[in-house]
Amino acid sequence: MDFKEPPTLCDTAIQCLLHHEPLAIQALQEIPGELFVPLFTAALKGRHEKILSAMVKSWPFFCLHVGPLSMQEAQPTLWKVMVESLFPAENPAFRSPKLRILDLTQHPGCKTKCPVITTTCKPCVRSCAYSERSLMKVQSQCSNSSSESEGQSPKTTMELLVSLSLDRSFRENEYFALLLSKVEQSLGSLHLCCRDLRIKNLSECRSALSHLDLKCVSHLAVVKASLISVLSLLEQAVNLDSLSLSKITCRSFNGRAFRNFLSQLSCKDHLKELSLSSFCLTDHLEHVLRVLPADLDFLQLPFCELSYSDFKFLSQCPQANHLKLLDISNNSICWEDCEPFYCLLENLSGTLQHLAINHCLLTDATLSILAPALSRCSHLRLFSFSSNPITMPMLRRILEYLTPMTQLKYVIYPIPVHCYERWHGRCSLDPQKLGAVNAQLKIMLQEAEREDMRWITYTG
Ligand SMILES: [Zn+2]
Ligand SMILES: [Zn+2]
CATH class of the missing domain: 3.80.10.10 (Ribonuclease Inhibitor)
Incomplete structure (x- = not known):
């Protein structure tokens, strides 16, 4: 099988593999790395869960981004299959995985895998730059010290990039429960990196937030909360590109909460998108905009x-x-x-x-x-x-x-x-x-x- 053959032949080979799941899974040991991306794309499109699972377990590259592949309908099931496949037990049936970053966010700006660039110390465009548990931080900590602490070795550390929507029902949300169980199972080597966070009814989601490092969040949306409760989020979410606040109650523009809100906004140096909806600002827009x-x-x-x-x-x-x-x-x-x-x-x-x-x-x-x-x-x-x-x-x-x-x-x-x-x-x-x-x-x-x-x- 040669990747340089005409695409139609490549497509035929992939379709043939997809129709023989056990054969496809076995073939993952031998097929050239170049075939992984088109096979993954086709398996995702055709919802071949077993093949997807096996591919995550044997992914031969540093990162895997699903963002460029739009899969609105099947997302929850397929994302679950992929997360479940992280940290497999030692199994000789799978080639040793090289995957360090699984990116399940809808970010259209990158390819399914990043090209290998040896001149930069950042092997993936979407790798986390902020959390203490990020791959980059762990790598630099380990290169500065001779001993590797348990669960903090760059060889085992992984990042799982997700978008999360938390509301009243998050406790029943199987996907969120799975993410937390994987973090637990990893004994500290999996960094759950939430880039896009939506919260509805903030007061009921506090416990869920304690599992996340809000420094990683670039897009934050909060619906229904008091301004005072939003402040604690803004204090931690220091790297926001986009902030959306809807139905936020603010008792007084002269109060401490509003002043603290302005001072939090003034620290958001990278903010590019601001949405304030159902947020009565009559004669006070100036105060908000001036600090941005x-x-x-x-x-x-x-x-x-x-x-x-x-x-x-x-x-x-x-x-x-x-x-x-x-x-x-x-x-x-x-x-x-x-x-x-x-x-x-x-x-x-x-x-x-x-x-x-x-x-x-x-x-x-x-x-x-x-x-x-x-x-x-x-x-x-x-x-x-x-x-x-x-x-x-x-x-x-x-x-x-x-x-x-x-x-x-x-x-x-x-x-x-x-x-x-x-x-x-x-x-x-x-x-x-x-x-x-x-x-x-x-x-x-x-x-x-x-x-x-x-x-x-x-x-x-
Ligand atoms: Zn990448
Ligand atoms: Zn992170």
Whole structure:
């Protein structure tokens, strides 16, 4: 079997192996290493659990990343199979495993295995750089001392990279229980490295958190908690790229909790994405944004009850000057003076790719002022402005502004007010009128030769 043969032959060989599981498992001892990645990909796709298990046990490379292989449906079962296969008992049927990093996170930025680079001391792009139990730290500790402590030898230390979602039911979560039992079984040589952590109902997940090193977390999302309880997480999660807080209660902007929150945020030097949702910040956005690093990529502030002065600050602060994504949906933007919002769009014209301003009470008058600035956002790919009370002539005008924007592929538009008997409360939508609106938009897109641009709306 030669890897240099045409791919079709390689595919045929792999399919043949997959149809004979015992043969495939036996063949893992002899097949060339180059065949492991395509065989693993095919086994994952075909959900061949036994082969996957055997492959993890005999993986001939340093790392294995499943991120590039999208497997939404079968994930829980297959991830379990792979985790169960870690630390097999000594078995001559398997070639001695070289696997040190099993990465079960959905990170699309790396290949199934990292190429071997001898010039750098970091053999895997995703290896943990923060925890005391990480492979790199253990390696450097052992090279500094002559003796290797039990369970802390670089030859046996492994990293298991995971994304975790903790809620009330985590105790019944078999996957989480399996992860903990593997950590226990490893006697200290398995580092459970959680990169993406979602917590719902924080107060009930405290015990689960004690098993994790929050220094490893790069993406943290917390839903439903008091600000004071979030602080202890932020204190430990010092390496965040992305923070999402939703339904967080804060008693007072003058209290110690809010001041500590700001001081925790000011330490997040790598933060690129911030999402605060259902977090009432009226007239206080300035305090939050000021402490963040300049040039955030993503800023999401839905349901934050933003005021005119919040928008004014947003249009002036360096933190929101290079955004790629801005979501300010569900904030009322019904002021006569739209200049701050206009300036904000002008500032973002060179970077903005995704803009969401749904449910903002935007009227024809406001949109006609904003449209010229919007049309200068030449990198915009998605524009969502559903559920705003605008008329059909305005919708047509907006379409005319947007069709020359060649990068823009998705527009989520509001149903014009004439389609409803009463717009407030969205009562009695007339499907015929909506059908006529869709037909008109379609003709306009054809005339502008922009059939590649999708215009969709929500009727719910
Ligand atoms: Zn790697
Ligand atoms: Zn780690």
